[in-house]
Amino acid sequence: MDNLYRDFILEHYRTPHNKGHLDPHDLEFADSNPTCGDEMSMTIQLDGSKDRIADVAFDGRGCAISQASASILTDDLRGKSLNEIKAMDPKQLLDELGVPIGPARLKCALLSYKVLQGAVRGAEVAWPKEAEAMAGA
């Protein structure tokens, strides 16, 4: 069990990076995990070109996996172009979490990815196939 809840996951859970709400912001999106009802929102400020991420914050409450995943994901976003974000592979986020995520928890781990994609595309996106090992609620 200490395998899934490694110190760095718990560290991100207790003191998440980039948590809060940016105002003003250029992009905003909120989504939820139907399995547990957890909600997450993301606010993004773009740079002068309006094509690259200047700052990002996420908000909402959730489990250690979803909060750590959002904290880790948002750490990597500054300076990235919108096209780079759209091309992101959800597997990369699972790799960065670096812990074994069982099928029942994949949506927890990928909720932040889904919210981010919704924000840069301006509309809800489908769950990535990596999250579909198990059907929703």
Add this chain to the structure above:
Amino acid sequence: MAVQQAIPKAQTGVPGGFSGSALRADFPVFDNPTGTGKRLVYLDAAASSPKPRVVIDTMADTYAHHYANVHRGIYELSEDATGRFEGARRKLAGFINAPTERECVFVRNATEAINLVAYSWGRTNVREGDRVITTQLEHHANIVPWQQLCAEVGATLEYVAITDDGRLDLDDLTAKLEPRDGRRPRLLAVAHVSNALGTINPVAELVEQGHAAGALVLVDAAQSAPHMPVDVRAFGCDFLALSGHKMLGPSGIGALWARRELLEEMPPFMTGGSMIIRVTLEGAEWNEVPYKFEAGTPAIVEAIGLGAAIDYLSAIGMDRVRAHEKYLFEHAWTALSEIPGVRLLGPADPDLHAGVISLLLDGVHPHDVATIFDHEGVAVRAGHHCAMPVMLRYDIPATTRASFYVYNDLDDVEALSSAVGEVQRVFGVSS
């Protein structure tokens, strides 16, 4: 092949008079350890219960030796299957003390039973400007069908509030049942037991109040019928819904009980084969109740499996099942209350609380709790339990829910407490 009837082992000196841990031998799911090599501590009966061997064997034996379509074949095998299927209906009627098995309609589950009432009775009797009353304590199955009905016909749906300790606010119920603009509420739809909090509602009183206010009363017994005596005559209700899969029976079978005169008046919900007496090119004539509500080939083997589950429960006795779970609840409530950082929901009074405990752990999300529990072999549900309005009431996203049944015992209560300790260790929160 005759199916062997499991006889629950007697044990003296404990409430209920039987040993939960001894009963585990009747449930094949407990034969093997979990993936992490632990003894399976199954505390999720409220979601769905394991099946005793006698139910599994009865179903296999039916498929192997007694299977044909029912109410159709003029041959021995079909008559045999029909007899077993109708026998299950009689067992069900006895189990809920229905005056006649003709008032018992087989459906898929309690959700379908409630939808049947909402579509058939509701769309005939609830009109624009009418009111339907339910409660904030309900499972989504006793909310969404009424939301749909009310939206469609222009009626209003109102929710009886719940108290801080998870009981129905009876003053609010009285206020909601008052006539408004001279119009009385049409229906009170209420759970006997809350699946999310475990609250036992005073169902006979609620029925009396509903009737006095001029409303019919539907009781959602999905969470109570498996765990305590349910008696439609003592309740005095008009409709009652239950699910087989929560009461040791198979999935895909449940029942609606309704007073016969209501069933006679109600139009069919679904139409097709079986539910007709005669079909011409111009129209059709409905079969008698309950067949009018059972279109198509029913879940024959599932109904017979439910009959075997009812036999198993009846051999124990529902009063003893209730006494056993109350005993486990009291031990678990006390043990969990003593752990710092644990918050328990629902009434503390064991007479008002079924064997369902919804808990919150400071600093740990219920999903993480359930994942760590799972690693310890403890299966619980984490989430909103299909009762999101309850979560809204307490401003929480989810809870961790442990629910007891006949195969649970004090060793499971201990496993639950120590799993809480393990969560607190992993998360480094107070213990």
